[in-house]
Amino acid sequence: MELTDRKKRILKVVVEDYIETAEPVASKTIAQQMGGGVSSATIRNELADLVELGYLEQPHTSAGRIPSPKGYRLYVNELMERRSLSEQEAEDINAALRGKMEELDSVISRAGQVVSSLAGYPAYAVSSGKKHATLRRFELLGVSDASFICVMMTDASHVKSQILKTELPFDEDCLPQLTNLLNTHFTSRTITEMNERLRSVSEQLPAPSFLALSKVIALASEVLSEAERPDVFTTGTNRILKMPEFRDADRAHELMTFMVESKESLPVPDDGAPMKILIGPENVSEALRDTSVVVASYDIGDNMRGLVGVVGPTRMDYAAVTARLSYFAESLSNMFGKNQLPPAPADESTTRKQGEDP
């Protein structure tokens, strides 16, 4: 059954007032907010209906109403006014993005920080991890006769280099040879394939070269598994303590520990969707049952996606958070996905379409 227009307007007022005050909303307050057209008694009748229908809840008989998860859902889907960012907000985001942003890891963790301070809630950031990462290029550079720098580039254009030491000193011309061998026979291979090849060449190489080679392959498999494993960063968990619903140390501790330690089970948006909102019990993780999560994904090039999410109380300011988050994700996508150039401090239009939800 569709709600009447007036019921929706009342629901909207309740949600927005509760978002602001974190206190149950009284019928009188609603009547005022709605501009005096109706009396509080009328509102009370409507409120009773809304409770009946499951959109609102009443902490106890003589208290005002608070939105239920179902109420928030309706609000987010239909009632919420999709906000545009103020120039100030957009400028803040751009400023935050102008910082140094070359290294993938630092991009991702910074994204979390930015979003957290943008939203005023704790946030997390995930790099989706490349599916079947392989190496595109090797380079070995001698440092001494028993150590060398190994540089590798993954097919996600991620470069990793490290000094390797070996127990058996090697010849001077051994490294170019090895580099060549690596680039012809070990590129575009999975870890197992690389290990097979390593075994198959073991006979044909002098011991020092073979030792060096196996060190390289060991590092390679580490680099690849690292590239495949998504990284998760959490930030702003201290903000949890500023939410009235988490003034209780035990609850705060539970949520905080969950965010820091059980990073894997933080929500991600559905494939293809740019944004997802999960309200209270819609979260699968027990620890998030009393919170809402807004998560957006962005393009970081090379077919990879990054992810930033905000964790807040169910009464979080959805309009503001979604607006900022989607603008942020969009800016990041522009920065990384389309052109690979560093951030052009775009001073263009500050209004944007907002993200979606199921």
Place this chain on the structure above:
Amino acid sequence: MELTDRKKRILKVVVEDYIETAEPVASKTIAQQMGGGVSSATIRNELADLVELGYLEQPHTSAGRIPSPKGYRLYVNELMERRSLSEQEAEDINAALRGKMEELDSVISRAGQVVSSLAGYPAYAVSSGKKHATLRRFELLGVSDASFICVMMTDASHVKSQILKTELPFDEDCLPQLTNLLNTHFTSRTITEMNERLRSVSEQLPAPSFLALSKVIALASEVLSEAERPDVFTTGTNRILKMPEFRDADRAHELMTFMVESKESLPVPDDGAPMKILIGPENVSEALRDTSVVVASYDIGDNMRGLVGVVGPTRMDYAAVTARLSYFAESLSNMFGKNQLPPAPADESTTRKQGEDP
């Protein structure tokens, strides 16, 4: 004035009991703990003296006694029994150290994590930062005609590599030339010196080469300033909420925010000292006035030192924390300072001397 032996024994009991229970300690409890030789009334007389002398405090008349900062100080300096680690504890530390530990950053942040879980308190870890870092070696590797990998090694044997793109395509043989130029004229130089040299060669190079070169120098100055800036990682801040003295959300928030945001002002040990203990008001930072900090430094080779510290309530278990922390710092020093080899899973002696204090 020196305390009598009995006063010291009483003080020791008070401190240790309070560390354990976080409750004011009663004269009766003390009498029991001391083995029945004296009555509680005698203890009460002694307690009154100790309060007078400033070693103990009384939250209110008719409450037990708690140690004052001065009391803790005496305890730490004279009374505390320097603990040896149990085999289990030493084994736990070794196990934690066996993990992957090649990259400096990951060593440092892991050190913080390990220490935090070792102590049960939040912890921080700092890399001291090299004083006047310079670059020891450059290498440029072509990827396409407008992008190349730049590898550089600092004099702290830290390798950094990144893909650079340039707007002007360059010749094939340009990169080896540039590499050569860099290695002959730009190594062992400060940032300003490098920039001077850059200007002085600007005339003699074709535009594409010069553009590429300036990108390299720009990256170099970033790498160097990064190497000079100490990194600070904080972990385990969620443990703050488990301390009874920080059940109050506001206080917990204050401390947590301080640890996460004002990293610079976290205490460091005096030059040369392996360890430092700061009790309550001995901390300069206001936010740490009600906490104690135990901080140890360790050798990470190349004349650099790392730092790990633990932040806990003033009644923290100093004996346990200092024992673990100093064992940990010593193990790390062995691992990195003396030999540069990766962790040999040492199954040797599990007892060690403990660290020092002013």
Place this chain on the structure above:
DNA sequence: TTTAGCACTCGAAAAGAGGGAGTGCTAAAC
């Protein structure tokens, strides 16, 4: 269908009432 009126509910905060752990002091014992 809306509204005014009013009794009723319930929680939060304030006030009150023991209870008890622990002290400080005094006077006796060692």
Place this chain on the structure above:
DNA sequence: GTTTAGCACTCCCTCTTTTCGAGTGCTAAA
């Protein structure tokens, strides 16, 4: 002189009671 038993006293904690008021639900009139 030091130690100890004895005892009154203090002050916090917990539990209960009271009060207060915001807010509701219901009824009857507009």
